[in-house]
Amino acid sequence: MSYRIPDALIAEENARLAAAQAEDYAALGRRLGRSGVDIEAITAKVASFAIAVPTWGVGTGGTRFARFPGVGEPRHIFDKIEDCATIHQLTRATPTCSPHYPWDKVSDYRELIERAAALGVGFDAVNSNTFQDAAGQPLTYKFGSLAHSQKAVRDQAVAHNVECIEIGQKLGSKALTVWIADGSNFPGQSNLNRVFDWYLESMTEIYARLPQDWRVFIEHKLYEPAFYSTVISDWGTSLMAAEALGPKAFCLVDLGHHAPNVNIEQIVARLIRVQRLAGFHFNDSKYGDDDLDTGAIDPFRLFLVFNELVDASHRSAPGFDPAYMLDQSHNVTDPIESLMASAMETERAYAQALIVDRDALAAAQADNDAMLGHRILKAGFLADVSPILAEARVRNGGAIDPIAVYRASNYRRVKAKERPAVAGSSSGIV
C-alpha cells in the first residue's frame, strides 16, 4: 500500500489553527451580516463547489527549452491519481481528475476505476491528443490532425477521438474535450476556410459517436504551436463549430488561450447567453498561454469571470451547467502545492462573487451610476473570504491550511522512495 497523508496529521494541524479560524470566521460573519450577507449560505455553496484536476498537471511541466522534474514525480496514471487524491484529501475541492489519451492509457480500466474509487476520486471529461504523434502511430500529425489536408490522417485522428469516448465510457466520463493544434505558420500554407471544413467533417463523425448523455467540448486557442493561424482560433469559430455540430457541442474557455487584455468575462457572458458554455480550463497568464497558476497574476479577472457565473446562476440562466477544471503547467513549484492553491483560488473568486449584492448592482446599473456599480462589484473582490474557504474545507474533512499539512507530511520525499524515476515518463505539459 502506498503512502497517504494520515488523517491524524490533518486533525492535528487543524487543531493547532482551530481557535484562530473560529475567531476569523465569526468576525467575517459579523462583517458580512452588517451588509445583509449570510455567511453560512456562502460557506455551504463553497463547500459544494468542485473543480477537476488534469492528470497531466500533477507532473512537473516544462517549456520548449527544458523541463526540470522534481523528485517523486508520478510515472503513470496510477501515480497520478494518487496525487490527485491527495489534492482532494486536503482541499476537498477536487473530487475528479481529467485524463488525457494516449498519455493515460492502461491495459485494464477496471483496475484503474477500482484504484481511483479506493482513493476517493472519480473521472471527469476525457481529453484527446492529436497534437503529438503517439508511439507506433502510422501517420504523422506534423501538418495537422482533424483538419489535415489528407483524409487518411483525419480518419486516424477521428478514430483516436472515438477511442477516447470508449475509454471515457468505461471510466464514467460524460464529456470529450477536443483541443487541436492544427493551424499554419505561413500565410499561404493552408486555405483558411478549407481547413475549417475538414475540421467540421471530422468532428461530425466524432459527434455521431457520442453517447446520448455525453457532450463534446470544443477548446479554442489563438496561437501555438501554429503561429500564423489556428483552425479553432477563438470563441466565434468555436461557436460556429458547436452550432454546426448540434446540441451536444459546447465551447470550452481556457483562460490562457486568448490574446492579452481580451475581455474573457464578456466571452463567458455571451456563451452563457447562447447556452453553449461548456466550462473552463483555469490558469493564469501574463503574455500568452503561459499556463501559470490560477489567480497568480490577475485574480481580478478570475473574479470577473465568476461574477458572470454567479450572475447566470442567480437568474437561473437556461442550460447553464459549466464544467470546471484547472489546466496549468508547473515548472518551478511542486505541482501538488500549485494545484491545491489554484483550486482554492477558484473557490475564492466564487465566494467573492457570491458576496456581491446583485439587487443593488442592478439598481446602480439601471441608474447609470457607474461609480456605485463598480464599488458594489469591487466590494466582493476586496473581501478576504479566506475564513469561508477554510471553514468549507474543514466541514468537508479537509485541512484548514492544505499546503502546511502537505509540507508537514513529507509526502514528496516518501513518494521519491516509492517511485523510482523511470526514463521518458511523460508528465506535465510537454
Ligand code: RM4
Ligand atoms: C493545451 C490545451 C489543452 C491541453 C493541452 C495539454 O494548451 O490547453 O487543454 O490538453 O494543452
Ligand code: MN
Ligand atoms: Mn486547456
Ligand code: MN
Ligand atoms: Mn493550454
